[in-house]
Amino acid sequence: MSKSMIVGLVILAVFILLLLKADGNVVVQLGSWGRKISAAYALLAAAGVGVVVGALLRK
Numbered sequence: 001m002s003k004s005m006i007v008g009l010v011i012l013a014v015f016i017l018l019l020l021k022a023d024g025n026v027v028v029q030l031g032s033w034g035r036k037i038s039a040a041y042a043l044l045a046a047a048g049v050g051v052v053v054g055a056l057l058r059k
Contacts, residue, residue, distance in 0.1 A: 019043055 022039040 015043075015047065 019040045022043055024039045025036045026039050026042040028035050028037060028042075
């Protein structure tokens with residue numbers, strides 16, 4: 001395995017541990033609309049946005 005693949009797997013493992021340990025709620029405010037979501041879902045959504053932006057910037 002290459003060095004970058006090992007680093008990627010370590011980052012993925014740390015992110016999974018963060019998802020498992022995340023507790024509490026995050027409030028998402030869009031104007032007057034607000035909604036509480038789990039912190040784990042907020043982390044997962046942030047990672048998804050990061051993957052999409054990274055893929056778009058790579059092209």
